[in-house]
Structure formats: structure tokens, C-alpha cells
Amino acid sequence: MKQINQTSFISWIFLLSLATIWGVNFLFIKLAVEEIGPITNVFLRLLMASIILYVVMKLQKQKLVLKPKLILFYFILGAFGLAIPFSLISSAEIYINAGLAGVLMSPMPLLTLALSAIILKNEIINFKKVLSFIIAFCGLLILFGFDTLTQIGKGNSIEIISQLIVLLAAACYGLNAVLTKLVPEINFISLATGVTIASVIWILPFALFLEPFWLNDFNSKAILAVSVQGVFATAIANLLFFKIIETTGPVFLSLINFMIPLIAYFSGAIFLNEAIEINVLLSLGLILFALYLNQTSNANN
Secondary structure, three states, rough: OOOOOOOOOHHHHHHHHHHHHHHHHHHHHHHHHOOOOOHHHHHHHHHHHHHHHHHHHHHHHOOOOHHHHHHHHHHHHHHHHHHHHHHHHHHHOOOHHHHHHHHOOOOOOHHHHHHHHHHHHOOOOOOHHHHHHHHHHHHHHHHHHHHOOOOOOOOOHHHHHHHHHHHHHHHHHHHHHHHHHHHOOOOOOHHHHHHHHHHHHHHHHHHHHOOOOHHHHOHHHHHHHHHHHHHHHHHHHHHHHHHHHHHHOOOHHHOOOHHHHHHHHHHHHHHOOOOHHHHHHHHHHHHHHHHHHHHHHHHHH
């Protein structure tokens, strides 16, 4: 993919849109796995998204490029960016709540930062940028508070395993964001389509043999939850994801993981009437300052 690494106003709009979609999506994953199996949830959302993306690709008069090297990247990114983390998070949210899943995703930006410096070797990591990540991470600690953080690593064995697999999902996302920059130049719509189709192929055997999806009882709640995930959190989100990677790079993209827990929190306040605490407002201020600090760090290079 071509690398522009130029952050513009529209880049921030894309980033905020993607963060909003993925932040709210934790709620829909929880709703879905309360009714259907996690593999079924992942398979159906990926299948729906692949159909939508294929139609969009054709409407844009693009085509699915099937060169061997690109096919390899389709399957690598389809695994680490979609099939594996989707399955891990969906399985985990059977036993842990959506808010805790959001907390456990927060280390992903730090991993992306390290992997970008090691693998790509062309990301400029200066003191100001590192400081911005530290400040944002401190903001997350203030957001969730001591009581919430102390729940990590506690509980019965299945809860601990669920927490660990969400951390593994975060690692997959971090690796995926970096590997995407190694993809040969290709239209981002075609790339998103190819990756999503590959992810369907990855998950299909599990949906057929481990969790036969046709045996599930799909009520209106399950249909709504899966549809939102397929259309918004997968199809539209994939287009936004690859566009952001193409234009601004994986380190900038990783900032969404500081936004997602905040958005998940406020969506809970809006839709579930949860109280907004003073620590949340303080956290928001720190994270916004960290985003500003990260943005201005590029101007000094």
C-alpha cells in the first residue's frame, strides 16, 4: 500500500468514526453471544460484510486482484485482523462484560508502536509521541478506576482465560495494523474485500463442524446484533481501517484504542442510563491532550 503519513482533518473524521463504530460494537457482541454461539456470530458478520464489500467494490468499478503475493496478504490479514480477534472477543464476552473487554484492549497501541519501530523501521518514534501514549494510558487508568482494574486477573478460571484471550486479540490487532503497511499497492476497497472474503474462508470450517450455524435459533435480538456488526463494525469499519492505514499509518490508527473505551463508556451512559463520574471527565481531558501531543509531534520531525 502507498504510504502518505499525512494527517489531515478528514483523517481525524475517519478515525473518530471508526472508534465510534468499534466502541459501540462491544455492546452488540455481548447482545449477540447471549443468543447465539460466538463462532456463528463471527461467521455471519464476516459473511454479510464480504457480500457488502464485494458489491461496493463492483460499484466502484474495482476488481479483486488475485496475484499470489496479494492472496497471501489477504489470508494473513484476514486471520490476524478479523477471524482470530473477532472469535476471541466474541468467546470472551460470554463470560466477561463489554466494559472489561474494552479495558483489556487498551495495550494494543503500545504494541503497535513497538512493532512499527521493529518491523517497518520507518516510523519516527520520538519522545513526544511516546509521552502521548503514556499520558493516554494514564487517562485509561483514571477512567476505569482502581476497583475495575483490580478485577483483572481475578475471578474463576474461565473468567481469567477470557481476559487473557481478549489481550491476545489486542495483540492480533496490533500485529495486523503493522503488517498492513507491507501490502503491495492496491486500492483499499479491493484490499478490504479480499481480506474479508479470506476471513470467511478461515472461519467457515469452524462454523460448519464446531458450531453448525444452521442449528441456532435466531430471534430478532440476534439478527439485529449480527446485522449491526456485519454492516457497520465489519464492512464499513474495514473500509475506514484500510483507508486510514493507507493515508496516515498504523501508529496514528492505534489511537482509536484510547478512544474506544471512552466511547463504550458513554454509550453505556446514554443507552443504559449509567452515571457519568468525575474520573471520566478527567480521563477524557488527559486523552484529548495526548491526542493533541501525538499530532503535534509530527510537526517537529
